[in-house]
Amino acid sequence: MELFTAIHTRPSCRDFLDDDIEKDLIEKIIEAGIMAPSPLNSQPWNFIVIKSPTVKDHLFEDAQKCKATAVEISGWKWLETYSVNFLKTAPVIIVVTGDKTKSGVDQFNEDGPVAYQHACAAAIQNMLLAAHALGIGSVWFTLFDKNSVKALLNIDDNKVPLAFVCLGKPAGESAKTSRKPLAKKTIFME
Amino acid sequence: MELFTAIHTRPSCRDFLDDDIEKDLIEKIIEAGIMAPSPLNSQPWNFIVIKSPTVKDHLFEDAQKCKATAVEISGWKWLETYSVNFLKTAPVIIVVTGDKTKSGVDQFNEDGPVAYQHACAAAIQNMLLAAHALGIGSVWFTLFDKNSVKALLNIDDNKVPLAFVCLGKPAGESAKTSRKPLAKKTIFME
Numbered sequence: 583m584e585l586f587t588a589i590h591t592r593p594s595c596r597d598f599l600d601d602d603i604e605k606d607l608i609e610k611i612i613e614a615g616i617m618a619p620s621p622l623n624s625q626p627w628n629f630i631v632i633k634s635p636t637v638k639d640h641l642f643e644d645a646q647k648c649k650a651t652a653v654e655i656s657g658w659k660w661l662e663t664y665s666v667n668f669l670k671t672a673p674v675i676i677v678v679t680g681d682k683t684k685s686g687v688d689q690f691n692e693d694g695p696v697a698y699q700h701a702c703a704a705a706i707q708n709m710l711l712a713a714h715a716l717g718i719g720s721v722w723f724t725l726f727d728k729n730s731v732k733a734l735l736n737i738d739d740n741k742v743p744l745a746f747v748c749l750g751k752p753a754g755e756s757a758k759t760s761r762k763p764l765a766k767k768t769i770f771m772e
Numbered sequence: 773m774e775l776f777t778a779i780h781t782r783p784s785c786r787d788f789l790d791d792d793i794e795k796d797l798i799e800k801i802i803e804a805g806i807m808a809p810s811p812l813n814s815q816p817w818n819f820i821v822i823k824s825p826t827v828k829d830h831l832f833e834d835a836q837k838c839k840a841t842a843v844e845i846s847g848w849k850w851l852e853t854y855s856v857n858f859l860k861t862a863p864v865i866i867v868v869t870g871d872k873t874k875s876g877v878d879q880f881n882e883d884g885p886v887a888y889q890h891a892c893a894a895a896i897q898n899m900l901l902a903a904h905a906l907g908i909g910s911v912w913f914t915l916f917d918k919n920s921v922k923a924l925l926n927i928d929d930n931k932v933p934l935a936f937v938c939l940g941k942p943a944g945e946s947a948k949t950s951r952k953p954l955a956k957k958t959i960f961m962e
Binding site for chain 2: 583584585586588589590592594605609610612613614616617618619621623625627628629630631632633634637652655656658661686687688690696697699700701702703704706707708710711712715722724725735744745759760761762763764767768769770771
């Protein structure tokens with residue numbers, strides 16, 4: 583797929599078919615992630631590929647709890663209706679973790695390192711584009727409790743689970759989201 | 773350019789020709805950024821396009837100071853030899869800012885919001901890929917003092933300068949950086 587087509591037509595997909603995703607496609611998606619830039623080329627990402635229904639059930643239950651807490655804290659009633667069922671129906675979930683010791687100069691920041699997270703986000707964007715080009719739908723999900731996911735997946739202390747990339751063949755056409763145009767977002771200081 | 777070619781061949785470029793970059797190419801690059809996903813489609817990004825040699829000189833001077841501080845704090849002597857001249861030679865620098873009030877549920881985090889930064893990082897990755905596909909070299913730069921850049925560019929209080937995307941026609945072949953392979957970065961928990 584042509585790059586700009588991929589960038590401009592990639593939807594978030596939350597409705598997946600049961601079909602499994604072949605391992606070589608999962609690897610192509612992760613290899614795209616790995617090509618992102620990172621501070622001092624520290625490559626702070628790691629990937630955990632989950633297909634187990636039991637593990638996905640745990641992730642779903644955790645997300646349900648997180649959602650309930652978020653509704654309480656935010657007062658956003660509408661959030662109750664936001665379904666996270668896709669955590670059960672997505673045939674594959676890739677948990678992306680970031681290693682906070684791999685953050686370049688940023689590791690000396692007073693407020694703690696964050697550049698490693700930016701690099702992982704860039705990797706995730708590559709993964710979403712790659713999935714789309716391969717005919718696989720994806721959604722970037724973050725409504726989970728980091729500590730609970732760390733415990734469930736035995737993640738090292740230095741590594742922070744940053745996102746779930748949920749993947750599967752799309753069950754239908756995914757809704758497109760609009761964007762504010764460049765003119766509202768850009769200042770030309772030439 | 774084909775998506776996987778763009779992802780796998782994009783180098784970081786720090787050596788630019790003087791040639792100006794046409795406005796429509798800059799717009800294509802920003803429009804690619806704008807297509808990134810964001811929490812609740814909050815689109816937390818803003819872009820400041822800089823061509824002024826005076827402003828670039830200020831950014832360069834600020835980066836020099838930051839580098840000196842970083843050398844001191846880190847004890848990394850080698851960092852002294854890392855040239856940030858590209859801040860003066862890149863014909864265009866796009867400063868990407870993130871609006872911390874646009875971070876979705878994450879705005880209620882105890883540790884403060886960070887998802888808006890992830891969305892901006894995804895936008896930046898789109899921009900780097902778009903630039904590459906258009907024959908424009910780019911580098912993602914973060915060694916600057918946020919407060920100093922905010923003051924220089926009159927950036928609103930809610931907005932945080934997250935990165936400079938330096939752009940220009942490449943002066944030569946950019947060095948490729950290696951990556952650790954998927955097998956060292958991935959656990960299949962199937």
